Amino acid sequence: MVFLQIVVTYSVSHSTFAPMHLEKIILTNFKNYANQTLVFDLQFNAFVGLNGVGKTNLLDAIYYLCMCKSYFLSSDSDTILRGADFMRLEGIFKKNSSEEKIAAKVQPRKKKIFERHDVPYSALSEHIGLIPIVMIAPDDTELIKEGSEERRRFLDNTLSQLDKNYLNHLIFYNRVLEQRNSLLKKYANNEGGQSQELDSLLGIYEIQLLPAARYIFQKRHQFIQEFEPIFNETYQKISGAKESVKIVFDSQLNSILTKKEGVDTSELNLWLASRAKDKILQRTTFGIHRDDLGFEMGDKSVKKFGSQGQLKSFVIALKLAQYEILRGSKFEQPILLLDDIFDKLDEERVNNLLQLIVSQSYGQVFITDTHEERIKAIFETTSIHYKLFQVASGQVQALTLI
Numbered sequence: 159m160v161f162l163q164i165v166v167t168y169s170v171s172h173s174t175f176a177p178m179h180l181e182k183i184i185l186t187n188f189k190n191y192a193n194q195t196l197v198f199d200l201q202f203n204a205f206v207g208l209n210g211v212g213k214t215n216l217l218d219a220i221y222y223l224c225m226c227k228s229y230f231l232s233s234d235s236d237t238i239l240r241g242a243d244f245m246r247l248e249g250i251f252k253k254n255s256s257e258e259k260i261a262a263k264v265q266p267r268k269k270k271i272f273e274r275h276d277v278p279y280s281a282l283s284e285h286i287g288l289i290p291i292v293m294i295a296p297d298d299t300e301l302i303k304e305g306s307e308e309r310r311r312f313l314d315n316t317l318s319q320l321d322k323n324y325l326n327h328l329i330f331y332n333r334v335l336e337q338r339n340s341l342l343k344k345y346a347n348n349e350g351g352q353s354q355e356l357d358s359l360l361g362i363y364e365i366q367l368l369p370a371a372r373y374i375f376q377k378r379h380q381f382i383q384e385f386e387p388i389f390n391e392t393y394q395k396i397s398g399a400k401e402s403v404k405i406v407f408d409s410q411l412n413s414i415l416t417k418k419e420g421v422d423t424s425e426l427n428l429w430l431a432s433r434a435k436d437k438i439l440q441r442t443t444f445g446i447h448r449d450d451l452g453f454e455m456g457d458k459s460v461k462k463f464g465s466q467g468q469l470k471s472f473v474i475a476l477k478l479a480q481y482e483i484l485r486g487s488k489f490e491q492p493i494l495l496l497d498d499i500f501d502k503l504d505e506e507r508v509n510n511l512l513q514l515i516v517s518q519s520y521g522q523v524f525i526t527d528t529h530e531e532r533i534k535a536i537f538e539t540t541s542i543h544y545k546l547f548q549v550a551s552g553q554v555q556a557l558t559l560i
Contacts, residue, residue, distance in 0.1 A: 178289070178490045179522040180220060181257075182250040187242035188222075189215040190552040197556075199545035202523050202537065206530040207549035213526040216547075216554070217293065217495045220524060223249040223260050224291040224493065225315075226272055226282040234264045251289055253490070258289070283329060287319045290484045290492035294477045294499055299469045301476065302461050306450035313378050313451070316480050320487050324377050331370040335442055338363040342440045357433065364429040367445065374446045375411040381483075382407040382451070388482050393475035396510050403460075403472065406452035410444055467504055474499060474511060481520065491521025498526055516540055 179200050185191040190212045205213040214230075218237075221229045228237055238245040244265045251258040261273040272279045279285050301308050318325040338360065345356045386405045393403050411428070432444040453460040453472065460472055484492045496515075500508055515523065527533050530546070537544045546557045 177255075177521075178251065178253045178493070180223075180249055180251050180493060183219060183223070184246075184248040185216075185219050186244075186246040187239040188219055188245045188247055189237055189239065191215065191219075192239060192242075192552065194552075194554055196547070196554060198522070198524075199543055200522060201542055202525070202544035203547065204533045204537075204544060205524070205526045205547045205549050205554070206533055207528070209528060211549050212552050212554075213549045214295070214497050216549070217295075217497050217524055217526060219247055220249070220493065221291060221293050221495060222262060223247055224289040226262070226270075226285055229293050229295065230297075234270055235266050237264060238266070253289065260285075260289070283322070283325050286325055287322065287488075290319050290488050290490065291495065292477055292481045292484065292492050293495040293497070294474055295495075295497040296501060298473045298477065301473055302453055302464070302469055306448070309451040310447070310449055312476070312480075313381065313449070316483060317377055317381060319484060321377065324374065327370040327373045331367060331374060331446065334363055334366045334370070335445065335447060338367070339441050342436055342442070346437070346440050356437075360429075360433060360436075361426070364426050367429070368426065371411060371446045375409055375449070378446070378449060379407060379409070385479060385483060389475055389479035392479045392482070392514075393471065395514050396471050396475055396478075396507055397468075398506055398510055401455050401468065403475075404454040404457075406454065408450045408452055409446065410448055411446060467507060470499075470501075471507055478514070485521075491519075494520045494523045496523065496525040498528070500527065500532070512536055516542060 177200075180198055182195065182197050185194045185196075187193075196216070205216055207213055218229050218231075222237070227234070231237060244263060246261065246263045248259070248261045251260060259273075259275050261271075261276070263271045263273075270282070272282055272285055274285065274288075301312055314328060318328065341356070341359055341363070345353075382405055389405065390403055393401075429442075429444055432442075435443050455464060455468065455472070460469065464472065481492055481494060494515075499511065525533070530548070533546065548555045548557050
């Protein structure tokens with residue numbers, strides 16, 4: 159699939175994209191919401207209120223229904239309202255003129271249940287990509303400031319929504335990787351004859367890892383090549399064309415790029431060469447789980463030299479470019495979640511961002527802000543339909559429908 163060609167071809171007229179939106183959501187014991195039902199506008203929905211009242215939790219509930227997990231929490235149990243013994247989310251989506259009823263239920267120490275039209279999925283991976291979504295949140299600057307895991311998560315989040323095979327390969331790779339690492343720990347203190355046994359077992363895992371690693375690497379490599387021009391254009395619009403930006407894909411698997419399908423014995427030497435080091439560190443030091451992205455601005459590292467405003471602009475441009483890739487590939491407009499995006503942006507960048515969001519027709523958008531008047535002022539200068547929700551201590555009230 160060539161993502162860039164699709165985006166370029168269809169970016170001229172957004173009317174070619176299939177309409178999709180979240181019509182209604184029901185939250186039961188989700189975070190700080192005991193029971194809440196909300197009906198949304200087709201275009202823009204804004205949640206306003208003080209910090210800490212639950213605005214972001216509403217965005218996370220929407221994200222959860224699309225991606226089968228919280229954007230912010232690693233443990234599903236942490237999404238359950240304190241004192242409750244379960245949480246449930248239900249969303250009614252409209253997709254290609256058809257209704258999609260999606261429900262999620264979490265109970266401590268029990269398997270998470272995800273349903274489509276009241277029928278449970280046999281695997282959560284079957285749901286990923288059905289309802290494409292992009293979230294932009296304040297902590298997304300960790301994409302730049304923290305380790306490579308955050309940047310791989312960005313790649314995986316995007317590609318998993320685009321390609322079921324990618325997600326399946328990723329799940330398989332991570333499972334085998336965990337098994338290989340467990341084996342290294344198990345044999346850490348063993349010597350002599352058992353060393354040969356270890357090498358034999360490691361070789362089996364490496365043969366299993368190779369096809370998945372090659373597929374994942376090729377998709378990531380292709381994605382960055384097609385993603386970077388879209389990202390660069392988006393960043394220029396947000397920053398006012400003040401800085402040039404660049405993304406560099408760094409992978410240990412560069413030699414695999416031109417290989418054909420199947421197992422090439424010479425490629426297995428890539429893992430073989432790292433075995434001595436792996437045995438010492440008791441973990442796998444070679445593979446796509448070490449891939450990384452380098453972010454540059456004017457030939458300098460964004461991580462080292464970028465200001466807070468530049469970091470935030472960079473991340474927002476990454477996410478909006480992600481949106482364009484998803485929109486172009488899936489022929490429908492993803493849901494866009496914007497959490498407190500005005501923080502740490504100067505007035506010019508805020509205006510550029512708002513103009514971009516309004517002019518590019520981003521389908522259904524959900525936004526949070528602490529300033530009700532700022533949100534009203536933004537929409538009063540446009541002819542865009544919007545719905546305003548006042549959030550206070552786990553209670554939400556619809557204030558305005560225009």
